[in-house]
Amino acid sequence: MVGIDIIGTGSYIPEFIADNEKFSNFLDTSDEWITTRTGIKERRIMTDKPNYYMGIKAAEKAIGDAKIDPKSIDLILVSSCSPDFFYPSMSCLVQKAVGADNAACFDVNSACTGFISALDIAQKYLLTNQYNTILIVATERLSNHLDYTDRSMCILFGDAAGAAVVKKSDKPYYSMLGASGDEFKALYCKVDYKANCPFHEDEMPFYNGLFDTESKKRYLQSDGHAVYKFAVNAMNNAVRKVMEMGGYTIDDIDLVIPHQANLRIIAKATDMLGIDNSKVYTNIQRFGNVSSACIPVALDELKREGRLRNGMKVCFVGFGAGLTYGAIIAEI
C-alpha cells in the first residue's frame, strides 16, 4: 500500500474581512438570510495583491512547517480556477519564489475539487517512485470572478490559499475522482477576451443555454439549485465508494474535511452518510467558499490546533465546476 504522509501544511488568509453586514450595505440581503441559507458569517477578500501572492505565502509556510530544503521538492502542483495568467502555470511562479529549483511544475484545474485531484495525482507519482517530495498549493481569488450585483452568488465566496507537502507512506489510501460534463452549465466562468486574429469570423454560439449577457459574461454563473442537488448526491456517493474500496464503515472514519460550499450541503450529505457531526470540520462560517483552497486551509487549521493524530483516518470530499467530484480516505 502506498499512501501519503502530510509532512507540512500552510495557509494564507487575507486580512480584509467582508462580513454579511458589509454586503447588506450595497445589496438587498441580510445577515439573517445569508446565515440561514449558507452558514456563512464572513469571508476574506484579497484587496490589493494577485492570487499567486497568496499561493506563495501558503507554500512558504508549508515548506517551513515540513522543515525541508526547497531544493528537495520534486514536483509542485498548483490548483486554481482563478489563476492570474493563462500561462505560465501558477506552479512556476511558486517555484521561483520558494527556490524549488529542482521541481517539475504544472497546474491542476478541476475547480473546487482541485485539491483532491492534485493530492491524488501526487499519490500516483509517489506510488511510482518518480517523485519523493511534492508540494501541493491551492490558491483562489474568486473575488475576481464575481458579479457583485448578483446577490445569490457574490455572498458565497472568499479568497484564500492552502498548501501541503506530501511524501510517501505505507499507510492506507483510497480515492475516487469523477465528473459529469453534462452538467457543465450549472457552474462556469467563461474566458472573456477578444482575439485580434484577422482570419477569425464571428464566433458561433458556444453552447445554447449559457446565461451570458454582455454585462455578465466574465463572471461566475451558476444554477445554485442544480449544484446543490448534485453536490449532496456526489459527496454521499463518493464517500461510500472509497469506504467500500477500503472495507471501511462510517464508524472507522475519524475526521471528514469536506469542501465548504454551503453548510446545508455539508449537513445534508453527512447526514445521509450517518456520520457524527463532531467528526466533520467546517470553517465556511469564517471564510465562505474558497474553492479548492477550502480543504488545505482546513487541514492547516487542524494541524496547528493539534487535532491531527498519527494513524487517523481522514476523509477528504468535494465537488466543483465541471461538474467534478472526488473523495479520498487516507490514514495520516
Ligand code: ACO
Ligand atoms: N439575500 C437575500 N435574498 C436572496 C439572496 C441573498 N443573498 N440570494 C437569493 N435570494 C433570494 C432569491 O432571489 C429568491 O427570491 P424569490 O423567491 O423572490 O425569487 C429567494 O432568495 C430564494 O432563492 P433560492 O435560490 O431558492 O435560495 P436557496 O435557498 O436555494 O439558496 C444558494 C441559494 C445559497 C445559492 C443555494 O442554492 C446554494 O448554496 N447552492 C449551491 C452552492 C453553489 O451553487 N455554490 C456555487 C459554487 S459551488 C462550488 O463551490 C463548487
